[in-house]
Amino acid sequence: MCGIAGYCGGNIAPERAADHLRRMVDALRHRGPDGEGILVRGDAGLAHTRLSIVGLADGAQPMATADGALALTFNGEIFNYVELRNDLAARGHRFRTTSDTEVLLAAFTEKGAACLTDFNGDFAFALHDARNRRLVLARDRMGVRPLFYTQHEGALFFASEIGALLALPGMVAEIDPVALDQIFTLWCPIPPRTAYRNIFELPAGHLMTVEDGRRTVRPWWQLSFPDRGDAEPAGRFESRVEELRALLADATRLRLRADVPVGAYLSGGIDSSIIAALAARTVTRGLRTFSLTFRSEEHDESAWQRQMAATLDAQADSVECTTEAIARHLPAVMGHIERPILRTAPVPLHLLAGRVRARGMKVVLTGEGADEIFAGYDLFREARVRRFCGRQPGSARRPRLFQRLYPYLPGLKQQTPEYLARFFAFGSETLDDPLYSHRPRFRSTAAAKLFFCAGLKEALGDYDAAEDLAAQLPADFRRWHPLHQAQYLETAFLLPGYILSSQGDRVMMANAVEGRFPFLDHRVVSFAAGLAPDAKLLGLREKHVLKEAARGLVPAAIIERPKQPYRAPDSESFAAPQTPAYLDTVLSPDRLAGSGLFNVQAVDKLKEKVIRGQVSGFRDNAAFIGILSTQLLRGTGAARSTEPASSIGIS
Amino acid sequence: MSDETKAAIRTFIVENFLFGDNSHPLPADLSLIDNDLVDSTGILELVGFLEERFGVQVADADIVPANLDTIERIAGFITRKQAA
Incomplete structure (x- = not known):
């Protein structure tokens, strides 16, 4: 590395x-x-x-x-x-x-x-x-x-x-x-x-x-899936579970090759747990594990981390990431990420890699990639529920499933089926839309463009990023099962474009730490792509085949616990009384006007709302972190360049 | 329903969901959801505002697009609630 x-x-x-x-x-x-x-x-x-x-x-x-x-x-x-x-x-x-x-x-x-x-x-x-x-x-x-x-x-x-x-x-x-x-x-x-x-x-x-x-x-290589309907023969599931277990063991064994010690990240979920368990079989003198903890219950997984570390008899280390630390370290982290982000999640991972390095280690295994290749993300389940609801748009009962999908989003608990139906928009899209699975995410994220300034909106004209993405899809995409289409979008774009970069290489290498990802061994990726959709997402049970392969390696309680997506406190990290001093500088009207990207008055009101601790919705959180990270990035990049950044425009 | 009610609702939406951006078109029949002005937490913010500003009680069953998805509908809903 x-x-x-x-x-x-x-x-x-x-x-x-x-x-x-x-x-x-x-x-x-x-x-x-x-x-x-x-x-x-x-x-x-x-x-x-x-x-x-x-x-x-x-x-x-x-x-x-x-x-x-x-x-x-x-x-x-x-x-x-x-x-x-x-x-x-x-x-x-x-x-x-x-x-x-x-x-x-x-x-x-x-x-x-x-x-x-x-x-x-x-x-x-x-x-x-x-x-x-x-x-x-x-x-x-x-x-x-x-x-x-x-x-x-x-x-x-x-x-x-x-x-x-x-x-x-x-x-x-x-x-x-x-x-x-x-x-x-x-x-x-x-x-x-x-x-x-x-x-x-x-x-x-x-x-x-x-x-x-x-x-x-x-x-020279492209992710591909079998044609829809090319289902695997029935009765092969058990042998597939065995095959997966052997493949993962070998992928992990190869990734332990190093002339320096190799540690492992442990999030408390099934993905990192199975990798750590496989590594612990090989590593002599005990595996060292590294975990992130948070003070807020909605983000913290330390009880699960302790359980898994105890199971492995690992030498466990953890970093508590406070909201104050997130706010303090974001500017430095942006210098490494080099692209705007909509969440603060890379910052704690930067601190975790720093701990790895401080312990004298250079290499860690992680469970990254499993959610993409085995359909672990909520988005895959959400798309399935939307299709289910879309078949009976008048049903008052079916939209209630969305509340089961997102038990950690309190805002959804109080919604009526009518609003749930509208928020997840299952009535308004055609089922053969290639971006069907991702439309709600793209739409709710794009709402943050409300804060773009008039000049930027004018320069962008009728440019449509989602349509641009749709135009990049491979010719055989339409022949794939809807789950595989959703997996492709996640694996071919977001994985390299955000997960492996902003949450991976960039924050790890900022600390001279190399991440290794057994789930992304191409043999595992190809194996997973070739599985029948139900082997991955059985009803609403995500990562079905992986959960079965984990039996005996990972405690049943960790295998069966509800999935908790990795998230970190976003705009709440910047609320008073711990608002960092740099916020007023980076989001000052002069700096904002100078960048020519965002609406100065609207950003100022958003900033005040953040400082009051009143920002809770997805759009405003994404917008705030997006604007702040862009402004920080601009400062970093301009400082590095030998000439000042000129005004924007589309080439 | 009074224009005053509509104006108060509009002001709340502009300040809270549009962050003061008056340039955004906001006719009284504009769908707040279809135009991405509110999300699931935004609806709850709106309900909190209506209860405080107009002294009405909004039941869970009232939180439906038929009552709350446009300025027109919200104003009508407030009028009905106040008359009840």
Whole structure:
């Protein structure tokens, strides 16, 4: 796990090129405090900051093949590098180091980009081929590791983080209004777009080749589901449970490969519990676990965490995250996240990664990904209930199911069926709408655009982020079961665009901690995609097959407890008397007017409502955190850039 | 129903759900839900306001779009409640 950067093309003088690479290395040092290197060769340059986890003594980068033909800067892990190394050695490759980096070089020498499909891992890398004057950028299947790029000084520059690109002289940090609209609707930008204008992201599972100044980008892996009606034969469920258990055990075993100790996050839910239980079987001298606790009952899961840690006899550590800490740390966290967020949930995870690091550890396993691939989120159940209600729109009884779905939302308890029906809008959408599952979320989020200023609204015109998303869907999407369509939307967009980035890589790597995600092993992902919908969501029982696979590993009480989505206190963290002093500065009328993004008067009233502790609804919470994070981001980005941000506009 | 009642309701909606944004079109027959002006907690805020401002008691069964989804309907609902 590391930071990578570099460039290709542009006829940049060697000294200037080296200076550019050093600037990017400086901006990425937090990702790799254990070492760094730069390499300029021909019209390309590669840079690397290293967090040593595998091949501690001999894995320095950038690394070249013995003949100098290929050079590589690589962020991440190829967990099956031991097996790949043996195969390659059998084919005559000689290895000089014990690192997975050299395995990647050998695999590429052997098979070219086709080697990617052999990799079981999380990675982003840049590989320079001197003989063919070609640069290859690639990113792992699920989008665990980030990779951004921009065109600057006639060259393609790339880096693990946007901040490294903004460190280049002459780069301007400018919020992209279309990305802002996408985030204020979908919770994340649609790749390759990022929050910044003219800075792009290589989408998950994609490959970019730069040759003779020409760029081609293509997917090398895509999430797919069976056609609707291609049901699994009956009677296979029991064997599927066994298969899943074996796959998860192997995915976890591979992710324990490291030359440093590996710990585990423990949320108190089934996902992290099953991973920790599988890890605890292998880890000698006791597994170390790390958990977040909150003072508010609606967010806290500490009783479940204690139960699971006791079951594993783990060395358990926890961080209590207060509302005051959330407010205090948000500005620093925004500097790492580099995109507006609508929830404060990344902040506690930043503090948790800090604790991991403070305990001298660099690697943790987490249960991330299970809710996407096994249909754990409430949204999947909600979509099923909406379809159920939509078939009998006059029913007074059916809408009551929504209250069962969201027992933790007190606002719903007092609603009549008539209002529930309207809030979940099951009468107004066609059942074959490809975004059916996500419409209520997109709609309630987009309501926060109320706070966009007139200029931004005018610039955006009739742009519709949801329709833009619908246009990105694969050709066979319409042939999939509705649950699989919903899973695709969640897994292909929100997972890399928010969960794995803002709640994952960025807050972990800010502390030089590497997260590893057994549920996102491509074998597990493909297995889950191929399951019949009812194996995942049986009636309203979420993650059915996973719950069965967890028996014997996780206490029954944890398997059967109602799902509690991970959330953190949002606008309440900013209420008096602990309102942070920076709020008045960051949301001052001058700063707001200067950004040209938000309605100054409306934001001021929202801020006052937040300070009075009176903001409770979804829209206003999302709007407040969205506006505050955007303004903080703008401050951070502008501070990093060498020129002030100019006014907005759509390119 | 009085224009005063409608004006008070409109002012509450503009201040609380539109955060003072007077530029948003708000005809008396505009659906508050379909235009994303209120969500499930917003409805409860509205009910709290009606009880305090107009001295009426709003029963759970009263909280339906037929009574509360437009300024027109809310004003009619208040008039009926006050007359009862």
